[in-house]
Amino acid sequence: MAEVVLAMLLGALVLGLVSSVGGRLQRQLTRDANRLADDQQLATAAEVLPIDLRGLSPSSGDIAAGEARDSSLQVRATIANALACGGAPSTLLIAPYLGSSGSSSALSVQDGDTAWLLTDGDTSESWHPVRVRAVRRTSGSCAVLGDADAAKVFDISHLWAMDLRDSVIAAAGAVVRVTRPTRSSFYRAGDGRWYLGLRSWNSAAVLFNTIQPVSGPYAAATGAGGARFQYYDSVGNRVPSGAADTRSIARVEAVLLSERSSRDSSRDSLLVVIALRNRR
Amino acid sequence: MSDHSTSVTHRRGIALMSVLYFLVVCALTSTAVLFARRSATRSTTTSTSGAQLLSAADAAVYFALGAWDPAARAAQVVGSTVTVSAPASTGVNTTIYVTRVTPRLFSIVGEAHARLGGASRRVNLLVRLPGIAPAPGALIAAVGITIGKDVRFVDDTGCADSAAPMVMLAPSAALKVDSAASIDTSRLVTRDSAAADSAAYLQVGGAWWNDLVQRADIRLASDAHVTPSPSVVANVCVPNDANWGDPTVPSSACAPRAPLVYAAGDLTIDGGVGQGALLVDGRLSIAGPFTYSGQIVARRGIETLSDNIAISGGVYAWSASSKVSASRATTNDVILAHAMTLRRSRCDAGHGVASWLQPRRVRERAWSELF
Numbered sequence: 105m106a107e108v109v110l111a112m113l114l115g116a117l118v119l120g121l122v123s124s125v126g127g128r129l130q131r132q133l134t135r136d137a138n139r140l141a142d143d144q145q146l147a148t149a150a151e152v153l154p155i156d157l158r159g160l161s162p163s164s165g166d167i168a169a170g171e172a173r174d175s176s177l178q179v180r181a182t183i184a185n186a187l188a189c190g191g192a193p194s195t196l197l198i199a200p201y202l203g204s205s206g207s208s209s210a211l212s213v214q215d216g217d218t219a220w221l222l223t224d225g226d227t228s229e230s231w232h233p234v235r236v237r238a239v240r241r242t243s244g245s246c247a248v249l250g251d252a253d254a255a256k257v258f259d260i261s262h263l264w265a266m267d268l269r270d271s272v273i274a275a276a277g278a279v280v281r282v283t284r285p286t287r288s289s290f291y292r293a294g295d296g297r298w299y300l301g302l303r304s305w306n307s308a309a310v311l312f313n314t315i316q317p318v319s320g321p322y323a324a325a326t327g328a329g330g331a332r333f334q335y336y337d338s339v340g341n342r343v344p345s346g347a348a349d350t351r352s353i354a355r356v357e358a359v360l361l362s363e364r365s366s367r368d369s370s371r372d373s374l375l376v377v378i379a380l381r382n383r384r
Numbered sequence: 385m386s387d388h389s390t391s392v393t394h395r396r397g398i399a400l401m402s403v404l405y406f407l408v409v410c411a412l413t414s415t416a417v418l419f420a421r422r423s424a425t426r427s428t429t430t431s432t433s434g435a436q437l438l439s440a441a442d443a444a445v446y447f448a449l450g451a452w453d454p455a456a457r458a459a460q461v462v463g464s465t466v467t468v469s470a471p472a473s474t475g476v477n478t479t480i481y482v483t484r485v486t487p488r489l490f491s492i493v494g495e496a497h498a499r500l501g502g503a504s505r506r507v508n509l510l511v512r513l514p515g516i517a518p519a520p521g522a523l524i525a526a527v528g529i530t531i532g533k534d535v536r537f538v539d540d541t542g543c544a545d546s547a548a549p550m551v552m553l554a555p556s557a558a559l560k561v562d563s564a565a566s567i568d569t570s571r572l573v574t575r576d577s578a579a580a581d582s583a584a585y586l587q588v589g590g591a592w593w594n595d596l597v598q599r600a601d602i603r604l605a606s607d608a609h610v611t612p613s614p615s616v617v618a619n620v621c622v623p624n625d626a627n628w629g630d631p632t633v634p635s636s637a638c639a640p641r642a643p644l645v646y647a648a649g650d651l652t653i654d655g656g657v658g659q660g661a662l663l664v665d666g667r668l669s670i671a672g673p674f675t676y677s678g679q680i681v682a683r684r685g686i687e688t689l690s691d692n693i694a695i696s697g698g699v700y701a702w703s704a705s706s707k708v709s710a711s712r713a714t715t716n717d718v719i720l721a722h723a724m725t726l727r728r729s730r731c732d733a734g735h736g737v738a739s740w741l742q743p744r745r746v747r748e749r750a751w752s753e754l755f
Contacts, residue, residue, distance in 0.1 A: 115399065126409040133416045151434070161748040185508060185752050187485065203755045204495065204504040220749060222510065224486050229512055229746050248485075250463035257465055257481045257493050277462075277486045279510055281749050381751035 142362035148319040161382035167350040174345040176289035184282035189246035216307020235269035290325030297321035323361035437505040444494030458738030459640030511743035519698040521552035522728035528558035540729030554580035585702035589737030606649020612656040614638035628658025631677035678736025693724035697732035
């Protein structure tokens with residue numbers, strides 16, 4: 105009988121130890137899994153946000169007045185780059201810039217986007233905006249690009265016709281940047297949690313499309329202690345949220361705070377600093 | 385006995401289950417932790433690599449801007465693309481493409497390509513040379529001008545210059561035109577106080593006289609005689625003091641050569657051809673058939689002593705040299721007594737000063753990442 109009791113005690117001890125270790129390992133696993141998920145969400149935001157924001161030109165109004173807020177940021181993001189090869193007043197023949205490694209991709213330009221044409225004057229240059237109606241593939245050649253090496257920079261084998269809502273004078277040789285309004289926001293979703301989302305402009309409905317989540321969940325964007333955007337001018341002075349004058353913004357920071365863990369109140373954070381390349 | 389046997393069997397089952405449970409949990413935990421670490425490492429590596437590549441691509445385009453070769457870029461044909469050597473970078477191959485989009489506008493594309501993994505980033509920077517405003521005339525003078533009967537003034541119709549008077553003259557300067565001259569007098573001359581302003585003569589292509597003197601490609605002593613002509617050996621342009629480039633044959637090896645020539649006092653050109661910018665700190669005499677493309681600034685007047693002179697670009701005549709003793713001229717006037725053609729051309733004037741023009745970023749949307 106004593107042997108049985110001893111065996112059961114030892115068995116219980118071993119089982120308890122195993123359960124304890126196993127439980128701790130399970131908790132560790134859960135923590136690591138959660139942390140991994142948080143890190144991936146933070147990394148996603150850190151990858152996506154700068155793409156839209158780096159190329160902004162605040163001085164030309166790419167950041168909408170009063171729309172640089174701590175919970176949202178409305179901008180004109182550059183979505184395409186090309187060279188005008190010629191064309192009629194309401195249609196431009198364009199050769200897109202090749203992407204990294206010389207890759208060619210379809211233009212994602214749509215009705216309502218804005219094409220900015222660089223006009224090279226005698227004493228200075230200026231960007232002239234025209235509204236885009238549509239783009240379509242077309243054949244032909246780009247006469248303004250005279251040599252074979254241009255094919256390393258421009259997609260001259262896939263030219264596009266860009267139909268415009270406005271008329272332009274002959275613009276052969278003009279560089280074209282195409283922009284589209286977008287709005288990045290920290291928002292509260294239906295599940296009650298906070299996410300970073302992106303809304304693109306719908307020119308037909310003349311409003312932004314439904315927000316699409318980019319990453320999250322994050323700490324509630326309810327002020328200084330939550331996920332938020334911050335803005336600074338070129339000498340490091342803070343530009344207040346909702347400021348009417350956004351032309352002085354030279355740097356955007358996104359403070360990303362993951363949700364606090366329910367077990368140990370810990371959370372991950374990431375500060376994404378984006379220097380605006382076209383601030384002058 | 386039977387109770388004892390049951391108890392032993394029960395203990396074995398517990399031990400086996402415990403060990404299996406422990407092993408499974410350990411295996412799952414280890415796998416999950418390893419996976420998490422690998423994913424985190426991969427994610428970090430990807431982010432770091434992307435940032436490094438973007439930084440390298442950025443550095444490449446600004447390197448191209450910093451190491452700008454004005455002469456090579458001035459010679460680059462509009463619409464052409466050249467590959468420029470890029471600085472070496474650890475683990476990254478960088479390539480720079482420079483496309484001349486318009487006479488003034490260049491597109492620089494920098495690409496950084498990771499040697500391992502194959503990831504790459506490409507950025508674009510637009511830069512622009514300072515504008516060369518259309519010359520207010522083929523001849524701008526603060527001093528008196530005498531125009532002979534065989535002098536012709538023409539426009540460069542291929543340069544899209546707007547119509548303007550051929551001569552811009554200081555308000556108080558004298559003008560004598562031979563009555564037999566076949567010149568459209570209605571648009572021959574305009575009098576403007578700007579022609580009396582020293583800045584019109586001492587600032588060339590955005591740079592000041594003294595700075596240009598310091599950086600001159602060719603220096604000539606006072607009272608020098610020169611007969612410039614292109615010098616080509618084995619299809620290579622030989623840069624010597626008598627070689628002022630070749631504006632007459634576009635395919636010539638010396639066609640891209642456009643030197644900045646400085647004469648420290650009076651200068652006599654006994655004929656020849658040349659292009660670029662000619663700064664004369666004294667009186668300029670042209671004593672033989674001479675073809676020139678670019679800008680000429682003479683600080684104590686100009687005189688032609690021979691026929692068959694053709695100058696395209698802009699000619700500027702000021703009224704004082706920097707050293708009075710450097711010139712033996714008795715007059716500062718411009719005397720064009722022989723057959724010559726003066727062509728007002730912003731293109732040729734710009735080409736002449738291109739060797740020292742440095743580009744700057746265009747405004748507002750110069751930079752873009754290419755996807």
